[in-house]
Amino acid sequence: MENTDNILEIKHLTKVYQDETDTGADPILADLNLKVGRKEFLSVLGPSGCGKTTMLRCIAGFETYNGEILVDGVSAAKPGTDRIMVFQDFNQIFPWQTVEKNIQYPLRLQGIKDKEQLQAVSDEYLKKVNLDGVQKKYPHQLSGGMKQRVAIARALAQKPKIILMDEPFAALDAMTRNRLQVELLNISSQEDCTFIFITHNIQEAIVLGDRIIVMSKKGEIKVDEKNGLKKPITPATPGYGEMWQRFHDALEV
């Protein structure tokens, strides 16, 4: 209770996948403890299989687990609109809805029925992700980068407390990836929202994160440090190289 401005608190999170054939399987996450501050942009680095995606899925409420996850002090065991997930897979927006309907649909579920209001919200968020003029298109008519932008717009429009991003740019080409990083940085500075961003990419973690953690096996947090570099961060920013090397070494072990 020393820091009251934590939006998310993970206590003793342990997760064992049930479908392991051998009994007494090793947990994928063992006694993970983490606090995330309000409006913080947390980058999570870690090798494959360290449990970072599992942690994100537990936070989203897609998994059962031992331990406790609290959002604003309230247990969050089931999925909810206060924590919206953005997946790596381009095909996360519904192919049977147009781009704007994809954004409006969850809002309608939240009880917004006014058509003009829905239209205004979807237009606003599409503009935020630099996607104007594709409102009436269907997802199969869009490129991968455009689909991820729609997914981010859909997540933002629901005004969640936390956006959970599971390597959303990992499958994009380098150019698009860099462009989307910049856009996300701008958006995150404007939105009243916490981001937890999982990535393999050290550069991405440094450019985006206010705080960066490195996870190793079973969700052990090896490094947890504030990003003191001045934004916007490029490889030319003083201190970038050292920081990059530190995370690189932490990941190597």
Next chain:
Amino acid sequence: MNKRREEFSDLIVKIVFVAVVLLIWESVARANLFGSRSRLIFPTIGEIGRAFVTNLTIGYAGSSFLIYIANSLKLLIIGLLIGVVLAFVFSGLSMVSRYFYSIYNLVVSVFDLLPGVALLPVVIIIFGVTPGVIVFLVVHAVIWPMSRSVLDGFMAVPRIYVEAGLNMGLSRGRLLFGVYIPAAMSYILSGLKVGWARAWRGLLSAEMIFGLANSLGIGLYINQMRTNLKNAEMYATLIVIVLIGVVVQYGIFAPIEKCTVKKWGMSK
């Protein structure tokens, strides 16, 4: 441009094919190859055309063929609706309960193998000799292939859509309509197509085997024409059966596909 030309030439070829078939048919019919039997084996196109009109105007035993068609379609639609709704209800329940799924999966696999006509004697014991028998057979014809497709379709729904739906706060029930049904639409449509084709065949065979004179139907009509050796009328009836199939395929299924799976880029 090139594609349109291709389509156009395909159309011409089809027309040529039909025209040649009709021409050969007509010359065989006029050649009188089988003596007095010729009129029964190969009625001329004119005779079949006249029979077509006679079917619609005079019909048989005081009822126009249209009444027979209407009655068959009525039973078919009732059966289809019941079958489709039940298939959705049971498949939906299967998504909620794993036990229900395994039982229903077994039931579908077993009953899918049973031709409706083979069930006829059992069904008559249950329903007596009523149009309910025909409806039952239509339901039987449609529910299993439909359930198989819907179950397969539901199982094949990417988990990411389900999780995105849950994340938006969709309840279990709304998940069915909001995610499972649209995501499985191509499976559902192919299930509907198979179900319709089986139901249509099942209906006709049931009507032919089990002639209920108080429930006029297309199958019964064919039988009556056959009994009375009105073969031109019989051929005309077959043409109507094909036409109804074409109307359903191109008038109902094609537009539905066009404004769903084709539009959504989901067609297989």
Next chain:
Amino acid sequence: MKKFRKKCVAAVVMCCALLSMGLTGCAGDKNQTAGQPGNGKEAEVNIAYQYGLAYAPLIIAKEQGLIEKAYEDATGQKVNVTWNQMSSGSDINTAFVSGSINVGFMGVAPAITGVANDVGYKIFTNLSGQEHALMTNSEDLNTLSDLVGSDSQIALVNIGSIQHIILGMALDHAGYDAHSLDSNIVVMKHPDGMTALESGSVPCHLSTNPYIYKEMENSQLHEIEGISDVWSVDSSFIVGIASEDLEQSDPELYSAVCEAIEEAINYINDNPEEAAEITCEFNGNTKEDEIKYLQKGNYSVDTKGIFSLADFMSSNGFIDKKFESYKDLVFDNVTGD
């Protein structure tokens, strides 16, 4: 354009292939039926018959090889006889149209329908007459008037069958339209009809030998009056038909078939016990029952009532053609009316 021409050719070739397949199918059948011995081949006759007591003489003819004997006595040559059991007169008519049979036995109504539609056959003999009755399990039904306008179902062997026409005649006789019970008909084979009647799932069954006797023994069931007035056991029920082709081009074989049927009928009338011994197994009855049932039937080569039946059928819309005389229905050797 070249491609297009190719496609057209393909379409035409497809048509020809399809049609030639169809034609050879029919023509092949035709060759089969032309049973002349001319080109050194053995003479052959393809016979279609049905199941039941009314067809008993055929079992005798088949088991005792009467056609083969009669033909050999007349010509000294062998004949190849094929017996095909079918399930209705309509089936036999269809088989006749396809050309795969040249002799058949069926109810007199489908036979008249066939003659009226120029299938290419005529009646060459009577086979049997049987008792018919409309049986019911409902105490409220006693006359045809009780049925007309009601929704009580009548199990009956087939639309357009002799039973269907008899029902029409009885209705006509009682002053109703011949088709006034058409919508009450449920098509069922006799055994199914009897089961349905006894179990109560159908209120009426137009029944014949032997089911009629089994049903009459059942105290729950009784007869609705009216059928026997118009169609008695003496009236023609099952007749034999032969192709005009057979009669004209192979008169010896035709006569052999006629003789064999007559002999079989005489055998049943003269030696019912021995006949029953042969037929009981085929009809699934005990020998005692079979003797009883055979003696209830009327086996004769002379037709009775077929011209008036044909007349009734044409004046009540069952057939389109109007027959001028009895001889339009039968070959010259047939006697009766």
